[in-house]
Amino acid sequence: MRKLLFILPIWLCLVIISPSYAHAIKIVVDAGHGGSDPGAIGINGLNEKDITLDIALKLQDQLVKRDYEVVLSRTDDRFISLQDRVDYTNKQSADLFISIHGNSYPSSQAKGTLVLYYDNQFPQSSYPASAQMESLTPISKAFAQQVLDAFINKLHTENQDIVPSSVYVVRNGTIPSVLIETAFLSNPEDAALLADPIVRSQMAEAIADGIQAFRPLPAKLAFTDINGHWAKDAILSLNEKGIVTGENHLYYPDRSLSRAELLTLLDRIHPFESLSEGYEKAVFSDLNEQHWAYPTFEKAIAAGYIRGYDDGSIKPDQAVSRGEAAALIDQFVEKTEPAPSTDGAAPQIDEGITDVPAAFTDVSADSWYAPAINHLRSLGILTGKTPDLFAPNKTITRAEIAALLDRWTDKNR
Numbered sequence: 258m259r260k261l262l263f264i265l266p267i268w269l270c271l272v273i274i275s276p277s278y279a280h281a282i283k284i285v286v287d288a289g290h291g292g293s294d295p296g297a298i299g300i301n302g303l304n305e306k307d308i309t310l311d312i313a314l315k316l317q318d319q320l321v322k323r324d325y326e327v328v329l330s331r332t333d334d335r336f337i338s339l340q341d342r343v344d345y346t347n348k349q350s351a352d353l354f355i356s357i358h359g360n361s362y363p364s365s366q367a368k369g370t371l372v373l374y375y376d377n378q379f380p381q382s383s384y385p386a387s388a389q390m391e392s393l394t395p396i397s398k399a400f401a402q403q404v405l406d407a408f409i410n411k412l413h414t415e416n417q418d419i420v421p422s423s424v425y426v427v428r429n430g431t432i433p434s435v436l437i438e439t440a441f442l443s444n445p446e447d448a449a450l451l452a453d454p455i456v457r458s459q460m461a462e463a464i465a466d467g468i469q470a471f472r473p474l475p476a477k478l479a480f481t482d483i484n485g486h487w488a489k490d491a492i493l494s495l496n497e498k499g500i501v502t503g504e505n506h507l508y509y510p511d512r513s514l515s516r517a518e519l520l521t522l523l524d525r526i527h528p529f530e531s532l533s534e535g536y537e538k539a540v541f542s543d544l545n546e547q548h549w550a551y552p553t554f555e556k557a558i559a560a561g562y563i564r565g566y567d568d569g570s571i572k573p574d575q576a577v578s579r580g581e582a583a584a585l586i587d588q589f590v591e592k593t594e595p596a597p598s599t600d601g602a603a604p605q606i607d608e609g610i611t612d613v614p615a616a617f618t619d620v621s622a623d624s625w626y627a628p629a630i631n632h633l634r635s636l637g638i639l640t641g642k643t644p645d646l647f648a649p650n651k652t653i654t655r656a657e658i659a660a661l662l663d664r665w666t667d668k669n670r
């Protein structure tokens with residue numbers, strides 16, 4: 258026994274930091290009874306097996322909607338032995354087990370909700386628990402409490418508390434397990450609740466709330482290809498602001514950015530004016546309505562943010578150079594800067610900028626993008642490749658644009 262006590266806390270730690278929690282959380286939902294076993298028969302004629310299946314299916318919907326992985330021990334009206342339910346659960350490498358039931362009692366006065374779990378403080382020698390369930394007592398107990406609290410909170414049924422129990426399915430498994438007795442089929446008011454499909458939906462929602470409170474999903478990893486990248490924080494921050502998204506959890510930080518992509522990002526930060534009624538369609542040889550960014554281009558062209566080339570093209574998918582990006586972004590930054598005061602007072606000095614750095618040696622003062630680069634740099638939004646070099650003709654990467662837009666949007670907060 259001494260040895261067991263020594264091992265136990267380490268085992269619990271392993272449960273708590275189990276790597277499976279970094280992935281989807283998998284729940285086994287068990288609809289009580291079924292097939293030749295109707296369970297309790299309600300005072301209103303309801304079969305327990307029917308309401309348990311309905312709540313289980315609704316609970317599955319609720320949990321899947323919340324991004325949990327769910328499996329059901331039965332999805333139709335069939336008999337499954339208790340041992341088969343436990344065997345099935347053990348094969349799932351799931352995280353939690355919950356069995357759905359309706360209660361029954363000889364007196365029709367009894368009503369309310371209770372949640373059963375196995376408790377090693379109340380062992381029953383003729384109903385021994387699995388070694389795992391012995392150790393899992395505190396976890397199953399906390400799980401039971403969360404489910405009960407959420408249920409009472411939503412349904413306002415009578416609180417019959419969490420109850421240590423040696424029923425088969427909460428005693429023989431290998432993962433935290435509970436059994437909810439939703440309401441009493443033998444009580445007229447409770448049976449009326451169970452007969453109402455809307456109330457059964459609320460019950461499923463409440464149970465899902467309890468599961469979520471007990472085992473919230475880890476925050477979704479937005480992108481899997483930015484770990485260790487210098488722009489990781491900026492990319493995540495922009496993602497949180499709803500400005501950048503990736504594809505299949507990939508951001509492609511070192512890819513160049515197209516004109517279409519840049520306009521889309523700017524439209525998310527400062528939505529372009531919508532087209533006026535008499536708007537005349539601009540025609541470019543390489544932009545048609547099938548292009549994914551066509552509506553954004555239309556607005557950007559109408560507002561004068563972007564122009565085509567002399568050959569009649571507008572090159573929506575061409576990579577944007579760093580100089581071009583600066584010039585485009587600066588148009589928006591200027592728009593959002595506070596207007597100069599008109600009451601004759603001296604303009605406010607931004608104390609954050611003590612000395613404006615010398616111009617980049619590779620940005621000639623008479624180039625078309627120089628004013629934009631110098632302006633953005635003076636605001637602390639734009640940085641060079643080095644303190645001296647900006648590389649205006651190099652294409653801008655998705656990481657670089659994220660860093661720039663993150664600094665700008667932080668300034669605007």
Ligand SMILES: [Zn+2]
Nearest residue numbers: 289296358359
């Ligand atoms: Zn039952």
